[in-house]
Amino acid sequence: MMRADGPDSLLVIVPALNEEAAIAAVVRAVNCHVPGVPVLVIDDCSSDGTIAAARGAGAEVLPLPHHLGLGGCVQAGYKLAYSLGFQYVIRVDGDGQHDARDIPRILERLKTSGCEMVIGSRFVEANGSRTGAARSLGIRFFRMVLRPILGKPVHDPTSGFVGVNREALGAFSRSFPLEYPEIEALVVLQRRRFRFEEVPVKMLPRLAGRSSITAWKSLHYIAHVLLGVFVNILKYDRRFHRGSESPPRNAPPRDGAPGDAAPRDGAPPHKCAGAGG
Amino acid sequence: MDRLLNVTTVLSVLLLLMVLISVRRAHIRVEYSVSWLLTAVAMLLLSRSRPVLEVITRWSGVPDTPLTLFLISGTLFLIMFFRFSVIISHLRDDNVALAQRVAILEYHIHSLEHHEE
Numbered sequence: 500m501m502r503a504d505g506p507d508s509l510l511v512i513v514p515a516l517n518e519e520a521a522i523a524a525v526v527r528a529v530n531c532h533v534p535g536v537p538v539l540v541i542d543d544c545s546s547d548g549t550i551a552a553a554r555g556a557g558a559e560v561l562p563l564p565h566h567l568g569l570g571g572c573v574q575a576g577y578k579l580a581y582s583l584g585f586q587y588v589i590r591v592d593g594d595g596q597h598d599a600r601d602i603p604r605i606l607e608r609l610k611t612s613g614c615e616m617v618i619g620s621r622f623v624e625a626n627g628s629r630t631g632a633a634r635s636l637g638i639r640f641f642r643m644v645l646r647p648i649l650g651k652p653v654h655d656p657t658s659g660f661v662g663v664n665r666e667a668l669g670a671f672s673r674s675f676p677l678e679y680p681e682i683e684a685l686v687v688l689q690r691r692r693f694r695f696e697e698v699p700v701k702m703l704p705r706l707a708g709r710s711s712i713t714a715w716k717s718l719h720y721i722a723h724v725l726l727g728v729f730v731n732i733l734k735y736d737r738r739f740h741r742g743s744e745s746p747p748r749n750a751p752p753r754d755g756a757p758g759d760a761a762p763r764d765g766a767p768p769h770k771c772a773g774a775g776g
Numbered sequence: 777m778d779r780l781l782n783v784t785t786v787l788s789v790l791l792l793l794m795v796l797i798s799v800r801r802a803h804i805r806v807e808y809s810v811s812w813l814l815t816a817v818a819m820l821l822l823s824r825s826r827p828v829l830e831v832i833t834r835w836s837g838v839p840d841t842p843l844t845l846f847l848i849s850g851t852l853f854l855i856m857f858f859r860f861s862v863i864i865s866h867l868r869d870d871n872v873a874l875a876q877r878v879a880i881l882e883y884h885i886h887s888l889e890h891h892e893e
Contacts, residue, residue: 564879
């Protein structure tokens with residue numbers, strides 16, 4: 500069982516759905532570039548061998564009983580991390596697009612900046628990352644929409660390569676958008692007066708499979724996220740955490756962080772290879 | 777007009793019977809049948825009281841009495857759909873929270889079993 504290891508404990512979470520072909524490489528890359536850090540793969544009810552592949556690569560796996568979608572999947576990881584007392588959580592996609600070499604920089608920025616969230620951004624600096632025309636247009640559109648809401652520019656609002664500290668972890672454990680969470684999560688943060696920063700990262704090609712985003716889904720995405728953003732502005736989150744009040748920003752963890760220095764169980768050594776390797 | 781009211785009466789009675797039978801067979805929970813029963817009874821009463829319909833028509837400025845009947849029934853069903861959307865949203869949120877909790881508890885159980893071995 501993984502445990503929060505000291506005041507700077509980090510957990511890397513990997514939401515995954517049918518990523519059998521890529522997940523082992525992703526886990527190994529994380530183990531290689533941030534050795535000793537536990538990796539939690541949250542399996543959103545895959546129909547292939549994702550769970551076995553992740554366990555085989557040395558990751559802990561949180562299998563969901565039924566398909567929850569990306570937001571529900573990520574939030575399950577946040578909830579477990581929060582209950583285990585982790586101070587920082589970095590989310591990495593299960594398709595190998597996020598370069599594990601960027602994880603230490605995101606963690607460092609989380610620790611030094613005092614921000615509650617750090618986004619790995621493709622567009623802070625020109626780094627050769629390419630996106631499709633439709634997606635690029637969508638990103639530009641949401642940049643424009645979010646600029647006045649957040650009070651500062653965000654270069655890559657759709658990035659899923661995100662690190663959060665314990666305060667944001669607590670907030671997201673209580674309230675997190677269920678579908679297309681990246682953009683709405685920024686508004687959830689803003690509602691709590693939390694801050695974010697972006698660090699430049701490089702996105703890699705998918706290791707396997709194809710993106711599930713089609714033209715129709717893109718339109719649905721834009722409509723859904725726009726609605727979600729404006730509803731969040733209108734103070735919407737009460738429904739998500741009925742019966743629980745948000746603690747003050749610096750409140751101690753509710754669940755009692757384990758805080759012991761036990762090493763991670765069963766983390767096999769890996770040579771750097773695969774995603775980000 | 778009379779034929780339309782008679783058809784509405786028949787449909788209301790059918791709806792009433794269908795809901796009652798569904799409740800009896802436990803296909804619908806009693807608390808969710810109340811909205812349907814109230815709507816069916818409202819439609820039944822309106823279809824059997826033409827003077828009331830005509831008063832509502834004059835009061836609301838609707839040009840036609842049958843249109844008033846459809847307007848009222850449409851409004852009632854829209855309210856019901858909205859109510860059930862609220863219920864479904866709550867159930868979805870509870871379902872997600874429950875699934876996450878089950879997953880986390882299973883993770884802890886699995887870890888404890890693994891630890892004991």
